[in-house]
Amino acid sequence: MAQYRRSTEKPILSVRDLVVKFKLRGKTLTAIRNISLDVYKGESLAIVGESGSGKSVFTKTFMGLLDNNGWIDNGEILFGGYDLAKFKNEKEWTKVRGKRIAMVFQDPMTSLNPLKTVGKQIQEAILLHSNISKAGAKQQAIKLLTDVGIDDAERRYKQYPHEFSGGMRQRVVIAIAIACNPEILICDEPTTALDVTIQAQILDLIKALQKKFELTVIYITHDLGVVADVANRIAVMYAGDIVELGMCEEVFFDPKHPYTWALLSSLPQLGIKGEDLYTIKGTPPNLYQTIKGDAFAPRNPQALEVDFVARPPYFEVTPTHKAKTWLLDPRAPKVEPPEYIRRLREQGVTFNG
């Protein structure tokens, strides 16, 4: 995946200094704290973070799906010549949502309409966005069902969601999402509600579709284990900010931010039997209050003094890898990553060498 040359390529989607706020019970909550991010054509980017880190809210702003009590306070989202942050009404959004940016939601049990056949639901998306006859839309829907790996599509077209298993339903949801040939596909925890075996199949399907339709895919997940296989780049989110961004290998084998260390270390796959698993102490910060310094500092046993005072800027590790931690400042003391990370890194070194 070395062909991604960031500096020369023009991003397909560019987020600048985005701030998103919510009004909740009379108080204001800052869910996204000043994020800038470029997404490049054809890549697959994974946004990883705990629940409440703002990863879903962040991507929902690309589709105008924020709840009514939320608004974009600052920043711009540049896509296809538009600034999505300026969009006001549904009419403007219809030009982009579903047509050029589409989304696959987490739970296939709730994101389909139980009263309509799956065929109708796919057809609906096609008819809304293109001037095609009903019969043509049907043909296209059947083709889409075949594309997402559903056998006997003609018969399945007439069936209702309850006649499909969880994995098959998620395939239908994906078919709806890609129905209008979107440029960007956002997958919000596409496999969390599914079994491991089905999970692997769905990820393989998204990968295959990405290649076939030249999609740009943004994955949202809380499980780093899932994205190792599918992502080119990984953005680690914590408390409404991207704390580390890098190529997949860089984030796994050479993570720099203590939060990334903690996330990786707590994966059960890396545990050793008989020993306690690594856990992250404490809870994520309260976003009702202004966060001072590094948001992760209170939970970081090795936090520096400066972490509690000043918010770290991005420090560049390589042209494709940057992290927001004072540890990368030349003046910082040397802090060794935990045991688990070193073990992972050794695996990476044997690969690269």
Place this chain on the structure above:
Amino acid sequence: MAEQKKTKDVLLSLRDVEVSFGSRRKKFVAVNGVSFDIYKGETFGLVGESGSGKTTIGRAVIRINPTSRGDIIFEGKKINGKISKELDHEVIQKIQMIFQDPMASLNERAKVDYIISEGLCNIRKDISEEERSKLVAEAMANVGLLPEFANRFPHEFSGGQRQRIGIARSLIMKPKLIIADEPISALDVSIRAQVLNLLSDLQKKYDLTYLFIAHDLSVMRFICDRIAVIHKGNIVEMAETEKLFAHPLHPYTQALLSAIPMPNPVLAKQRKLKVYDPKCHDYSVDKPVWTEIEAGHFILGNQKELVEYRKELTKEPIK
């Protein structure tokens, strides 16, 4: 090995258990003649896909789903079918369950204090208020919940904390066996580690036995002593964890293993996904038998397959 087994006490034993749903004309067999033993103090894992019947087995053990055939024996007493009221109470007290979804399994309209002690009050109607609140406080401390949480409602807690409430309410019964039905599937990865650690701490402290039900083998490897793989109501392979991971023999076990997400981009990209097709077995003439292929490693296969499996066993273990 055989000697070692004799010294271990069997806590729970399932003998040819069948659970079916529906009437006789439209019978659906969810669990088809399953037999296994769980020893005292161990963690026994039951792994399979949705619809494989793993949860049904757990529910049959705590008498939620009636069995249609076979025996479930707990501490030497048969506990399925018709049993006396005293034994029923004993089973309720000694076998407890932790449910999958902490959002759905707690009574939204009751305070934590009530949720935790409800089961206790049901079997000990004469309990004094003083003792009750003492036991609740103890159970909450055990799972790492602060005492002031007792007066809150479930919606005020995060997923991980709710799961702790679920663990506390089973712990207060002083159970021998806890059936943990996918206790971490609905939780964030970072919270999973906390709950798993808590479960293993409690096991050491109270000498608990776990029946751990999950669909994800990667977690099982970390927590279980022995694992049984179940497919469509049949156990297809059962072994000690390390033996199973060293020589996964049954194609279904291999398919499950190949699907484990790997937190390593290099290995993950090399991974080959295996899909299990039950048609790969030819059981028309040569019927499959449940065989102990090496000490403590059982597998379902016919004679032809067993020959293959034995060959497989002589190979280098998989790391």
